[in-house]
Each structure stands twice: as C-alpha cells, then as structure tokens.
Amino acid sequence: MDPWEGLRQEVVRLLDEGLSGLRWRVSRSLEETLEEPPDPRFGDIATTVGFELSKTLRENPQSIAKELVGKIKPRGLIERIEPVGGYVNFFVEFSKFGELTLEAIERFGERYGHLDIGNDQKVVIEHTSVNPTKPLHIGHGRNAIIGDTMARVFRALGYRVEVQNYIDDLGRQVAETLVAYDEVKEKPKGKFDHVLGIIYAQLHERLEEDLELEQKVRGVLASLERGEKAISEVARRLCERCVKANLLTTDRLGISYDLLVWESDVVRSGILGEVLDRLRATPYLVEGTGDKSGTLVLRFPDGIEDKVLIRSNGTAVYTARDIAYQVWKFGCTKAGLRFRFHSKRKDGVKTYTTSPKGKAMRRFGRADKVINVVGSEQKFPQRVVFASLKLMGLEQQFRNSYHLAYEHVRLPDQRFSGRKGTWMGFSVDDVLEETISRARAVMEERAGTTDERFKRRVAESVGVGALRFSLLSTSPEKEIVFKWEEALDFDRNSGPAIQYSYARACSILRKIGKYKSKRVPPTFRLPEEKSVLKLLAKYPGILRAVGEKLQPNILARYVAELALEFNKFYEAAPVIEAETPEIRVSRLRLVKCTRIVLKNSMRLLGIPVLERM
RNA sequence: GGGCCCGUGGCCAAGCCAGGAUAAGGCGGCAGCCUCCUAAGCUGCAAAUCGCGGGUUCGAAUCCCGCCGGGCCCGCCA
Numbered sequence: 001m002d003p004w005e006g007l008r009q010e011v012v013r014l015l016d017e018g019l020s021g022l023r024w025r026v027s028r029s030l031e032e033t034l035e036e037p038p039d040p041r042f043g044d045i046a047t048t049v050g051f052e053l054s055k056t057l058r059e060n061p062q063s064i065a066k067e068l069v070g071k072i073k074p075r076g077l078i079e080r081i082e083p084v085g086g087y088v089n090f091f092v093e094f095s096k097f098g099e100l101t102l103e104a105i106e107r108f109g110e111r112y113g114h115l116d117i118g119n120d121q122k123v124v125i126e127h128t129s130v131n132p133t134k135p136l137h138i139g140h141g142r143n144a145i146i147g148d149t150m151a152r153v154f155r156a157l158g159y160r161v162e163v164q165n166y167i168d169d170l171g172r173q174v175a176e177t178l179v180a181y182d183e184v185k186e187k188p189k190g191k192f193d194h195v196l197g198i199i200y201a202q203l204h205e206r207l208e209e210d211l212e213l214e215q216k217v218r219g220v221l222a223s224l225e226r227g228e229k230a231i232s233e234v235a236r237r238l239c240e241r242c243v244k245a246n247l248l249t250t251d252r253l254g255i256s257y258d259l260l261v262w263e264s265d266v267v268r269s270g271i272l273g274e275v276l277d278r279l280r281a282t283p284y285l286v287e288g289t290g291d292k293s294g295t296l297v298l299r300f301p302d303g304i305e306d307k308v309l310i311r312s313n314g315t316a317v318y319t320a321r322d323i324a325y326q327v328w329k330f331g332c333t334k335a336g337l338r339f340r341f342h343s344k345r346k347d348g349v350k351t352y353t354t355s356p357k358g359k360a361m362r363r364f365g366r367a368d369k370v371i372n373v374v375g376s377e378q379k380f381p382q383r384v385v386f387a388s389l390k391l392m393g394l395e396q397q398f399r400n401s402y403h404l405a406y407e408h409v410r411l412p413d414q415r416f417s418g419r420k421g422t423w424m425g426f427s428v429d430d431v432l433e434e435t436i437s438r439a440r441a442v443m444e445e446r447a448g449t450t451d452e453r454f455k456r457r458v459a460e461s462v463g464v465g466a467l468r469f470s471l472l473s474t475s476p477e478k479e480i481v482f483k484w485e486e487a488l489d490f491d492r493n494s495g496p497a498i499q500y501s502y503a504r505a506c507s508i509l510r511k512i513g514k515y516k517s518k519r520v521p522p523t524f525r526l527p528e529e530k531s532v533l534k535l536l537a538k539y540p541g542i543l544r545a546v547g548e549k550l551q552p553n554i555l556a557r558y559v560a561e562l563a564l565e566f567n568k569f570y571e572a573a574p575v576i577e578a579e580t581p582e583i584r585v586s587r588l589r590l591v592k593c594t595r596i597v598l599k600n601s602m603r604l605l606g607i608p609v610l611e612r613m
Numbered sequence: 614g615g616g617c618c619c620g621u622g623g624c625c626a627a628g629c630c631a632g633g634a635u636a637a638g639g640c641g642g643c644a645g646c647c648u649c650c651u652a653a654g655c656u657g658c659a660a661a662u663c664g665c666g667g668g669u670u671c672g673a674a675u676c677c678c679g680c681c682g683g684g685c686c687c688g689c690c691a
Contacts, residue, residue, distance in 0.1 A: 028631090029631095031631095032631055033633095035633075035634095037634070038634060038635065038636090038637090039634085039635080042634070046633095046634085048632090048633050048634095051633065051671075051672075054671075055671080060671095061671085084634080085633095085634065086633085086634090086671095087633085087634070131691090168691085170691095171691055172690075172691050173691075288689085291689090292689070294689085295689055297689095305615095305616095305687065308688080308689050309689095310689085311689040312689060313689080315689085317688090317689065317690090317691090318690085318691060375685090376617080376618065376684095376685065376686090377684095377685050377686060378686085379616095379617060379618085379685085379686070380616085380617085380686055380687065381686090405617095405618085407618075407619080407684080407685085408684090408685090410684090439653095442653065443653095446651090446652090446653075448651085462653085473626085474625085474626075475626095475627090477618060477619070478618090478619065478626090479618090479619070479683090479684065479685095481625095483624095483625090485624095485640080486625070486640085489639090489640075490653050491639075491640075491653065491654095492638085492639060492640090492653085492654085493625095493626090493638065493639040493640085494639085494653085496653055497639095497653065497654090499653085500651080500653050500654080501654090503651070503653095504650075504651060504654085505650095507650060507651055508650045509650095510650090511650055512650080549630090553627095557626095557627065557638085560638080560639085561627095561637090561638075564638075564639090567654060567655070568654095568655070568656095570650075570651095570654080570655085571646095571654075571655045571656085572655090574649075574650070575650060576649095576650050577649070577650080591650090612651080613651080613653080
C-alpha cells in the first residue's frame with residue numbers, strides 16, 4: 001500500500017545483508033542513512049553509510065562503499081548498485097517497481113494512499129471560529145482552508161473526524177456590534193456579515209472619542225456575560241444571521257462543519273462551572289495576591305506563568321471558557337450540551353448547532369485527539385489550556401491536544417483589522433469574486449467553447465482552486481503577505497495548473513477510447529516516466545507526513561510537483577502514438593494512475609476537479 | 614526584561630526536526646517550441662556570500678553558541 005516505503009525497506013534489507021556479511025556495524029538505523037541522490041542518473045536511492053563507517057573502520061569512504069557493493073547482489077526491486085565517492089547508489093528495477101506501484105493504485109483507486117493509522121479513533125478539529133460580527137477576510141480564509149484540509153486528510157488516514165466551528169457570541173465585539181446596529185440608522189445594503197462589518201468599523205471611529213457610547217458597550221457586555229435573557233436573545237439572533245452569511249462563503253470554498261459550538265451555550269450548560277470546580281479541587285487554582293487580589297489564579301508547577309481565570313468581579317476570563325470547551329471536546333464533563341440540526345452543506349454534510357432548546361446527543365465531542373486551528377499569536381493561551389488539562393489529571397487528553405498554529409495574512413503595509421475596516425476589499429467574498437472573474441477573462445482569451453454554463457462552472461472552480469492552493473501551499477508558520485498577482489496566479493505551481501494537468505490526463509484517456517491491455521509488467525525507460533512513477537509511489541508517505549506534522553502545505557507542494565512532472569511526461573512521451581503496444585499500455589496505465597493520484601490529492605486539498613477546462 | 618516564529622537568486626518559496634553529491638520549484642527577465650494526446654503547456658539561458666560571526670564534524674542551509682533584522686506573545690482586554 002505504500003510502494004515507496006516498501007522500496008526503502010528492500011534497500012535496507014539488502015544493505016543489512018551486505019553489512020552483516022562484512023561484520024560491519026552501524027550505530028543508527030539504516031533507514032536514517034537513506035537519501036535521494038540529487039540527480040536520478042546517480043541512482044534512485046542512496047545510502048551515506050560509507051561515510052559513517054569510515055571513522056570506525058579507519059578506511060576511506062570510497063573503498064568502503066566499493067567493498068559493500070561487492071557484497072550485495074541486486075535483486076527484487078533493485079537492478080543495479082554502484083559505489084560513487086562514498087555513496088552506495090541503488091537503481092530501481094522499474095518494470096517490477098512500476099507493476100507494484102501501478103497495481104496498488106489501480107486496486108485501491110480512490111482509496112490509494114489512505115492509511116489506517118487512525119484506527120477509527122475520533123479527532124475533533126476546530127477551525128474558522130470567527131467572531132460572528134463580520135465577514136471572513138482572507139486571513140480567516142487561511143484558517144478555514146487549513147482546517148478543512150486537515151479534516152479531509154485525517155479522514156483519509158482512517159480517523160473519524162468531527163469539525164467544529166466555535167462561535168464566540170459573548171465577546172466585546174458582539175457587544176460593540178449590537179450597539180452599532182442600534183446606533184447606525186442608515187444601514188448599508190448587502191450580505192449581512194458585510195453589513196455588520198461595515199457598521200462595526202464605522203462605530204469604532206466614534207467609540208474612540210464618545211465616552212457615552214463606550215459606557216453603553218460595557219453595559220451590554222456585562223449583560224451578555226450575566227446571561228440576561230432579553231439582550232442575549234437579541235445578540236443570538238444577530239450572530240445567527242451573521243454566521244449564516246459566513247457559511248455562504250465557506251460553502252463556496254467547499255468547507256464543511258459538523259457542529260457549530262456557541263460559547264454562550266458552553267457557559268450556560270454548566271460545563272464551565274463544572275470545569276472550574278474541578279480546578280478548584282486541585283492545589284493549582286489559588287487566590288491572587290497583590291494587584292491580583294480578589295481573583296482566582298491558575299498557578300502552574302512547571303514554569304508556565306500564572307494566569308488569572310476568575311476576575312475579581314467573579315466572571316470567567318476567555319481562557320477559562322476555552323479550557324471548559326477543550327475538556328468538553330474530550331467528553332470529560334458530566335454536564336452536556338444540547339443540539340439541533342442547523343443546515344446542510346453543499347457536499348451534503350449536515351451541520352448541527354448547539355442550542356439551549358435542542359436535545360442531548362451522544363455523537364458529539366468525546367474525542368481521542370483534538371486539533372485547534374488557531375493563530376500563532378495564541379500559542380501562550382493554547383499552552384495554558386492544554387496544561388490545565390494535565391493539572392486536572394487529564395494526562396492523556398493533554399498529550400492528545402494539538403495547536404495547529406498559523407501565521408496571519410497581511411497586506412504589504414498593514415494588518416487586517418475589523419476595527420479599522422482594513423479587511424474591506426480583502427474579504428474572502430471579494431477576493432473570490434475577483435479571482436473568478438479573472439479566470440473568466442483567461443477563458444475568454446483562449447479560443448474554444450462558447451457554452452456559457454461550462455464557462456461559468458470552470459471559472460468558479462478555477463477561482464476556488466487558485467485561492468485554496470495559494471493559501472495552502474505556504475507552510476503555516478510563515479506569514480503571508482497578500483498580493484493580488486499571487487492570488488490570481490494560474491500558471492505553474494498553482495491550483496489551476498494542477499487542474500489543468502488533470503484535465504489533460506482525462507483528455508488522453510478520452511481520446512484513446514477502448515483498448516485491450518495484456519497484463520504484462522510495464523516498460524519505463526524515459527526519465528520523465530520514471531520520475532512520475534516515483535512520485536506516485538510516494539503519495540501514501542506524503543499523507544502520513546501531513547498528518548504527523550499538521551502541515552497541509554506538504555501535500556500542496558507534492559501535487560504541484562506531480563502536475564509539473566506529468567506535464568514534462570506529456571511532452572516527452574506520446575501515449576496514443578507510442579512506439580510500441582507495450583510502451584503504449586505502460587504509459588496509459590501511468591496516465592490513469594496519475595489521474596487517480598491527482599484526483600485524490602485535489603479532493604483532499606479541496607481543489608475542484610475538472611475533466612475539461 | 615523573558616519567550617516563540619520567520620530571515621534561502623530582483624520577488625515568492627522547498628529543503629532544516631532525523632547533517633552528505635552540482636541549494637528544488639515557481640514568478641519576473643532573455644531566447645526558442647503549436648499541420649502531433651488541451652500552449653493555463655514544454656525546452657534552454659542568465660540570476661544565491663542559504664541574515665551576520667563563531668563552534669562541532671571527514672562534511673553544515675540543516676546541529677550548538679552569540680549577534681542583527683522582521684513579526685508575535687508575556688492583560689482581571691477579547
């Protein structure tokens with residue numbers, strides 16, 4: 001199921017055999033000495049073990065490599081072994097390795113690459129979690145797209161996945177928006193989340209000088225935190241409308257949620273109280289002293305700074321609610337939440353929501369593993385949340401809590417700010433619209449179809465693919481400076497480039513029509529063929545790496561490379577007009593398998609799959 | 614003051630955790646390729662003191678120490 005790993009293991013076996021024949025011992029595992037030569041002409045896999053042995057054996061690496069090669073008889077997936085410098089280079093027998101790889105892909109099809117390392121464990125992934133008072137800007141888009149992609153990958157890795165979107169309806173932003181909504185008489189027209197975002201930014205200018213207004217906001221916030229019925233219901237309705245508008249945006253990007261968790265519901269359900277009681281029962285939640293007198297402070301035994309959890313007015317801080325939520329995700333609370341059906345996503349996923357009037361359901365939460373997709377600026381609070389699990393004796397839950405931290409998206413000269421309204425023009429809706437219309441323009445330039453529906457569908461898919469890829473392909477810990485040229489990039493190394501390679505593969509298969517294929521091992525001689533095949537073989541390992549490192553960019557980079565190599569193959573190796581029937585069948589299988597792996601990858605990245613474009 | 618992340622050709626960026634061969638790939642630039650499976654493509658060329666300085670090592674972009682630059686965190690804010 002993992003052809004590349006199988007190949008590596010075979011190399012290790014051969015090496016092991018050669019080494020024991022010479023009675024040479026290596027201190028670390030042979031697997032770790034393997035690497036890929038910089039040029040396939042040197043070989044497909046190499047070991048640097050000769051350099052290490054030269055120290056203990058007091059001999060130069062060259063002669064060690066030479067002697068070692070003399071002891072190993074190439075067989076199986078390896079056809080040739082050569083010593084070069086201190087390296088031992090292994091050459092793959094592409095007929096056998098090709099058959100093994102292609103056979104695996106043909107057999108598993110859409111499930112090729114799916115490894116059952118999740119063992120049916122449940123992972124809860126929280127992402128998006130935007131204040132329900134504004135539209136998603138491109139930075140929120142990064143969060144949602146990373147989270148959504150991780151959800152897809154974990155499903156492929158054999159986990160049961162539940163995606164949660166945490167709605168903070170008790171924050172200051174909600175209080176401010178509520179006041180603003182009341183103050184601003186002439187409301188702008190448009191999508192509700194945009195409307196709220198605009199009036200919020202408008203109010204903020206006034207808030208800076210208008211003390212009366214500030215008092216009003218504080219009053220509303222206090223009422224919300226106390227859970228006063230009338231105002232809470234107004235707030236909830238406003239937030240509900242905003243969330244609904246936000247979901248229209250994420251729907252377009254193909255993002256799904258299983259559950260919306262409302263902060264107010266977590267607080268009201270008694271979960272917060274229960275978790276705080278549990279902390280009080282430990283020696284770690286202590287009364288604050290000095291300037292913190294009157295508060296309750298979480299004091300960690302192991303180096304993390306003190307953190308106030310209960311303010312002197314008796315209310316809980318944000319982090320306290322986060323702790324409660326985290327404990328609930330693992331199913332470690334007696335108190336529970338109530339749920340009802342919320343809405344259906346484009347892909348058919350049913351989204352539920354917590355709701356005071358809903359009913360208890362056992363299917364939510366109860367995670368074995370929790371991944372929070374939250375900005376890197378929250379590393380400290382996330383650490384506090386996780387560490388407090390340990391203080392409560394939830395050692396295992398502590399170990400299974402992960403913070404997928406990502407850096408922000410910003411403009412060349414400023415950050416996005418809801419208060420200043422700098423997101424305007426850079427909301428996911430705005431960017432998507434621009435990207436799609438640009439894709440449309442490219443289609444118009446290319447001669448071809450006049451089918452209006454086809455054009456619209458392709459432009460939408462290309463736009464979504466371009467945006468998702470551009471936000472996924474950079475590693476999460478790197479800040480992204482948003483530039484239109486990059487979001488609108490449809491050339492190589494972009495979402496559309498991958499879609500294009502896929503469409504070309506489809507085109508070959510369409511045109512070749514029916515063919516009869518005898519089951520003979522494939523023939524691959526061209527470097528372009530070999531390099532595509534090797535990439536196909538590496539796919540399962542890529543998925544594993546994404547899951548282990550929580551880095552979806554690894555998959556994005558991989559599939560872009562596959563598309564690129566496939567294009568080179570496309571130019572160099574005619575399929576339909578291949579030199580011999582054997583080569584034709586070999587290439588055809590390679591195309592079919594490339595198509596499968598491209599499709600599987602695109603599905604996981606949420607890049608729409610197009611048969612033609 | 615303490616801590617975390619980032620720094621790789623003009624621009625973006627992989628590799629760093631598990632040290633090895635000529636430091637991927639893309640954008641932009643220059644020069645080519647469509648009677649042939651979709652030119653959103655392919656080929657070639659030019660372009661890098663891997664932030665700086667030490668150290669470890671046969672070997673350092675990668676490990677260690679120090680420094681510089683950029684971002685973020687260290688609230689009873691949210």
